Amino acid sequence: MLFFLLVGMFVVDTDMAMQKKTEVKMLLELANHHATFAVDPILKTEGVIDLLEDEAMERFEERMNENGGYHREQQTFVPGETSVTTDPLPFTRYYVDFRAWQQDLELYLRYNGKDLLQERVVPGAVRPGGGHLQVTVVTPEGEQLHLAPKTMVGPSHVVVAYVDERPFLPLLPGHSFPVVSVEELKH
Known part of the structure; x- marks a missing residue:
């Protein structure tokens, strides 16, 4: 009976982690969408979206x-x-401007364990239809987490957050995963 109770709690804990991932992704995307309306009005009149x-x-x-x-x-x-989360949500952002959005990145x-830091940015091949963005996060244990690649369709604002939550029950592992939002600037 105790075994089934533990399995049930593990399933509930896993379901809560997936819900948190979905909620954080949605929050980042809504916030990033709003952020991408902050375009330079003077350059915009010249046809440059920055x-x-x-x-x-x-x-x-x-x-x-x-x-x-x-709050930040x-x-x-x-x-x-x-x-939706109980622990702080470290994040980093990167702006791909109008001169670089067609280049792989x-x-x-x-x-x-506390902060999400940019280690390096590596530009790649130029693609007329938009560069591919690949985000890799290295954990404190040295594990490399590769997020699904994105294709940029214009100047883009990239925000990556890292969820590192305590478990539902102390005997279960915590929830740790990166979440990314890539939004094209609105014009």
């Missing part, structure tokens, strides 16, 4: 607070009482 990065971050933070109850402290979103990040 991001005002400070305004974009303000817009991103605004939506993370409105939709998820998070440097490179971390701290959850509120109603947030490999973004290497490292999660050190």
Whole structure:
């Protein structure tokens, strides 16, 4: 009987992790969508779509607070009482501008147990239809997590967050996974 109870709790814990992943992905995408409207109005009149990065971050933070109850402290979103995660959500962002969106890009990040840091950015081949973006996150244990590649269709704002949550029950493993949002600038 105890065995079935433990299996049931493991299934519930796994289901909660998947729900958190879906919710965090949705929060990032909604916030990033709002952020990508922060385009330079002067350059836009000249036909150049470029991001005002400070305004974009303000817009991103605004939506993370409105939709998820998070507030930003440097490179971390701290959850509120109603947030989907209970532990801080470290993040990093990268802007692919109008001169580089057709070029492949490999973004290497490292999660050190507290912060999500950009290690290196490697440009690649040029593709007229839009470059491929590959994000790799290295965990504290050295495991490389490769997120599904994305194709950029214009200047893009990339946000990657790392969920590192305590388990539902202390005997179960925690939940740790990266989430990415890539949004084209809106014009």
